[in-house]
Amino acid sequence: MTGAHRLAAGCAAALAFATTVAACSDISAPLRNEVYEWRLFVPAASGDGADTLSFHWDRSFLPVRVWVENTAGLPGHMDRAITTWESVYLYREFTAEIVSDSSDADVIVRGTDAPAPQTSRTRLRSAMAPQCRGATDLDVTPDNRDLLLPIRVFVAPSAVPGTPGLEDCLALTSIHELGHALGIFQHSPNPTDIMFADPSVLLPSPLDRGTAEVLYHVAPTLEAVRR
Numbered sequence: 001m002t003g004a005h006r007l008a009a010g011c012a013a014a015l016a017f018a019t020t021v022a023a024c025s026d027i028s029a030p031l032r033n034e035v036y037e038w039r040l041f042v043p044a045a046s047g048d049g050a051d052t053l054s055f056h057w058d059r060s061f062l063p064v065r066v067w068v069e070n071t072a073g074l075p076g077h078m079d080r081a082i083t084t085w086e087s088v089y090l091y092r093e094f095t096a097e098i099v100s101d102s103s104d105a106d107v108i109v110r111g112t113d114a115p116a117p118q119t120s121r122t123r124l125r126s127a128m129a130p131q132c133r134g135a136t137d138l139d140v141t142p143d144n145r146d147l148l149l150p151i152r153v154f155v156a157p158s159a160v161p162g163t164p165g166l167e168d169c170l171a172l173t174s175i176h177e178l179g180h181a182l183g184i185f186q187h188s189p190n191p192t193d194i195m196f197a198d199p200s201v202l203l204p205s206p207l208d209r210g211t212a213e214v215l216y217h218v219a220p221t222l223e224a225v226r227r
């Protein structure tokens, strides 16, 4: 992303979500179409209306510690997903590393289906391709203030090893689910984005990248809490 695009993307967030737009007054191009809605809308803690949840990793958590179950080639796919998302950021706003101890991890990736009954309050289901499927569980406290760690990611093969399309499915689903774990809590409405609910593109689009970039420059409503 060029400097001009980065500035435009940052201003898009400011225009959409802040009351002051003075800092963006020198940008004349239309800006809002450079991001999609990434925030999650949930029933309000007060019981009336909805709360808007926005999250990104604070610098103090970086690099985010990711533990990956050693099955179906997931460690390799997730390592590439980390590199892919890190490349979005010019100032290393998001970084992650794979760790060997799951008890020490802030994101846990398993090669199985998300468990039922659901134990977390919010489950983002995605990737309903024939070859594999994914989900990300976010455990948000009832007051909608804290995101209890770890974030739990599930990337499960639906086909036997060697099935055409399986590796691509696992690769793009790993990127998609890590996109949720870094703070994109909504699905894109566009099939050309990797954060579309049923993604088919192999890499983040310019819109995915712009959204991921902007959300690290908007104050989060959720605070990550280790337990």
Ligand SMILES: [Zn+2]
Pocket: 124, 125, 126, 127, 176, 177, 180, 187, 196, 197
């Ligand atoms: Zn998803």
